[in-house]
Amino acid sequence: MGDTIGITGLGIICAIGNNTGEVLGSLLAKRSGIGPMKYLPSLHTEIPVGEIKLSTEEMKAMLGVDEPLASRTALMGAIAVREALSNAGIRDISGKRVALVSGTTVGVMDVTEEQFEKLGGADPGIPHGNECGKSTLDTARYAGIGGVPCCTISTACSSALNTIMVGADMLLRDEADIVIAGGTEGLSKFHLNGFNTLMILDRERCRPFDDTRAGLNLGEGAAYVVLEKNVSGALAYVNGYSNHCDAFHQTATSPDGDGAFLAMTGALRQAGLRPEDIQYINAHGTGTPDNDASEGNAFHRVFGDRLPEMSSTKSYTGHTTSASGSIEAVICVLAMRNGFTPASLGWSHPIPGGVIPTPGHTGVHLENVMCNAFGFGGNDSSMIFGQHPHPLESGNTYGIREVARTRVDTDEALSGLLEFYTPMEARRMCKLMKASLLSAFRAMREAGIPCPDAIISATPKGMLETSNLFLADIVANKEQLLKPTLFMMCTHNTISSAIAIRTKCHGYNCTYSQGEDSTFWAMRDARRLIASGEASSVLVCSFDENCREDGRTADFYAESVILLRDE
Amino acid sequence: MEELINTLKLQIIDALNLEGMTPDEIGNDDPLFGEGLGLDSIDALELIVILDKNYGIKLASPAEGKTVFKSVATIADYVSKHRTK
Numbered sequence: 001m002g003d004t005i006g007i008t009g010l011g012i013i014c015a016i017g018n019n020t021g022e023v024l025g026s027l028l029a030k031r032s033g034i035g036p037m038k039y040l041p042s043l044h045t046e047i048p049v050g051e052i053k054l055s056t057e058e059m060k061a062m063l064g065v066d067e068p069l070a071s072r073t074a075l076m077g078a079i080a081v082r083e084a085l086s087n088a089g090i091r092d093i094s095g096k097r098v099a100l101v102s103g104t105t106v107g108v109m110d111v112t113e114e115q116f117e118k119l120g121g122a123d124p125g126i127p128h129g130n131e132c133g134k135s136t137l138d139t140a141r142y143a144g145i146g147g148v149p150c151c152t153i154s155t156a157c158s159s160a161l162n163t164i165m166v167g168a169d170m171l172l173r174d175e176a177d178i179v180i181a182g183g184t185e186g187l188s189k190f191h192l193n194g195f196n197t198l199m200i201l202d203r204e205r206c207r208p209f210d211d212t213r214a215g216l217n218l219g220e221g222a223a224y225v226v227l228e229k230n231v232s233g234a235l236a237y238v239n240g241y242s243n244h245c246d247a248f249h250q251t252a253t254s255p256d257g258d259g260a261f262l263a264m265t266g267a268l269r270q271a272g273l274r275p276e277d278i279q280y281i282n283a284h285g286t287g288t289p290d291n292d293a294s295e296g297n298a299f300h301r302v303f304g305d306r307l308p309e310m311s312s313t314k315s316y317t318g319h320t321t322s323a324s325g326s327i328e329a330v331i332c333v334l335a336m337r338n339g340f341t342p343a344s345l346g347w348s349h350p351i352p353g354g355v356i357p358t359p360g361h362t363g364v365h366l367e368n369v370m371c372n373a374f375g376f377g378g379n380d381s382s383m384i385f386g387q388h389p390h391p392l393e394s395g396n397t398y399g400i401r402e403v404a405r406t407r408v409d410t411d412e413a414l415s416g417l418l419e420f421y422t423p424m425e426a427r428r429m430c431k432l433m434k435a436s437l438l439s440a441f442r443a444m445r446e447a448g449i450p451c452p453d454a455i456i457s458a459t460p461k462g463m464l465e466t467s468n469l470f471l472a473d474i475v476a477n478k479e480q481l482l483k484p485t486l487f488m489m490c491t492h493n494t495i496s497s498a499i500a501i502r503t504k505c506h507g508y509n510c511t512y513s514q515g516e517d518s519t520f521w522a523m524r525d526a527r528r529l530i531a532s533g534e535a536s537s538v539l540v541c542s543f544d545e546n547c548r549e550d551g552r553t554a555d556f557y558a559e560s561v562i563l564l565r566d567e
Numbered sequence: 568m569e570e571l572i573n574t575l576k577l578q579i580i581d582a583l584n585l586e587g588m589t590p591d592e593i594g595n596d597d598p599l600f601g602e603g604l605g606l607d608s609i610d611a612l613e614l615i616v617i618l619d620k621n622y623g624i625k626l627a628s629p630a631e632g633k634t635v636f637k638s639v640a641t642i643a644d645y646v647s648k649h650r651t652k
Contacts, residue, residue: 199612199615252608423586423587424585427583483582484612485583488609
């Protein structure tokens with residue numbers, strides 16, 4: 001029983017190529033795309049990056065887009081979506097239910113920050129352009145499929161891998177005939193400076209899993225896969241996936257890689273495979289001291305001393321953040337189709353007792369491949385692709401009931417947070433974070449659920465106040481000596497991971513950002529988790545700020561709901 | 568040295584959002600991380616910014632700051648020896 005999910009088309013654009021053919025060529029030639037900054041207008045020219053080798057104007061010309069404020073993120077997304085559809089042989093989508101599920105975090109930030117600087121940071125409403133959902137709508141429009149249902153996932157650097165999970169599930173539940181899933185992220189001064197405040201950007205080319213590694217190189221790019229149900233002769237099949245939360249820290253990974261371990265073992269379980277059935281792992285492997293040590297420990301826990309060939313292709317593309325999950329998924333499928341393992345570039349010194357990446361081999365058969373993507377807040381996901389299909393279940397066994405709903409939308413109410421957090425713990429939180437956590441913990445108390453099985457958040461604009469302050473910091477201090485405290489609270493998944501860290505919830509954790517539809521997608525996911533038996537309790541937290549103009553009555557609001565399995 | 572210690576405490580209270588705290592509440596030799604004041608890795612990054620911005624001291628990594636950031640007294644000692652402004 002069950003249906004199978006096939007990948008029938010691939011599209012990619014990143015530092016090592018503008019399409020699948022060019023990317024494949026660079027991987028086989030072991031050619032990195034990381035180098036000096038050319039297109040990003042940042043003062044930090046000393047920082048190497050993995051840029052797409054096209055200007056914004058060149059991308060507009062390729063797509064026939066004539067909009068002055070078109071974002072790089074949406075343009076590169078459209079180029080990859082277009083290639084994926086053409087690769088799948090889909091020329092006409094009329095009469096078919098097509099959906100685009102896309103991952104991004106900075107959204108159209110490249111345009112936002114340019115406008116912000118022009119206006120001297122005077123208008124607090126400017127970061128509205130940071131709406132992730134808008135960038136996905138633009139991606140669809142530029143790709144010529146405007147009007148299809150769009151869903152944006154924003155779990156930081158695991159976003160794009162999570163879109164493939166959600167897309168697969170939409171097919172299993174017969175909510176679509178074709179899903180285009182992946183992610184896109186253009187470089188911005190915003191996140192380059194943000195990562196710089198965390199002191200995790202290497203000034204040399206990154207060296208994942210090397211003992212001398214000194215951080216990551218940021219990259220940009222987009223990749224999408226076309227997913228279809230019960231097809232034969234697909235390029236590869238999505239045979240298992242799992243999303244867990246490290247529940248450790250907003251920007252650091254747990255030493256033993258708890259979230260990574262749970263994600264990898266969960267994916268293996270769903271695929272019905274043992275660790276020794278995997279022939280290649282595309283690691284998250286950012287090149288930061290923290291990530292690679294922790295992911296390496298998780299590999300030891302899952303694979304013992306029999307680690308399959310493993311590499312980090314971020315040594316070619318740079319860390320493309322929210323797009324990295326689908327960029328690496330496409331690389332995995334290219335490796336399977338062409339019988340090679342991508343080399344890990346820049347590696348020469350083993351970490352004492354650590355894992356050793358592969359120098360790359362050709363002429364190999366890869367039956368099952370694992371792809372990891374981990375994000376800020378400990379949003380860890382792992383996926384398994386196979387040459388042969390493995391049926392997946394989409395159970396609809398259990399009933400659902402709502403047991404608590406709490407709302408916080410006034411300044412006066414915020415002092416209530418001190419019932420749950422000490423002043424020391426709350427000292428860095430912005431207003432929206434306080435409101436969201438307060439509504440969440442009150443809902444959990446009302447429901448008598450101290451730790452839910454899963455946490456989902458929904459937000460149209462994300463962390464507007466802190467993003468605004470960080471943009472102002474960039475302008476005022478000319479990209480020098482900025483505040484890490486602001487950046488660590490800027491990702492849309494800040495709230496869902498803060499709740500997980502506090503409750504030690506290692507279960508499913510996801511964040512949706514699709515304008516007014518954000519809560520719809522979050523509730524859909526929550527109901528699915530309970531109906532299938534994957535979770536018996538789910539917390540959904542919706543929040544937004546600067547929303548008076550949207551016809552709401554408050555400057556900010558946070559509303560939390562607890563759903564339980566109806567026994 | 569007393570003046571530098573007091574200035575540092577005010578800078579720490581401001582940069583680390585220690586709202587409502589006064590310099591007197593932070594003992595010169597109190598541990599800043601772990602069992603003491605309870606600062607974390609993000610605070611360590613903020614301390615690096617304080618040293619760079621106000622005293623022209625550049626630390627390459629949080630690891631380098633580990634011994635410097637033991638207490639306000641150890642920071643003051645380091646600043647007085649290495650400041651360039």
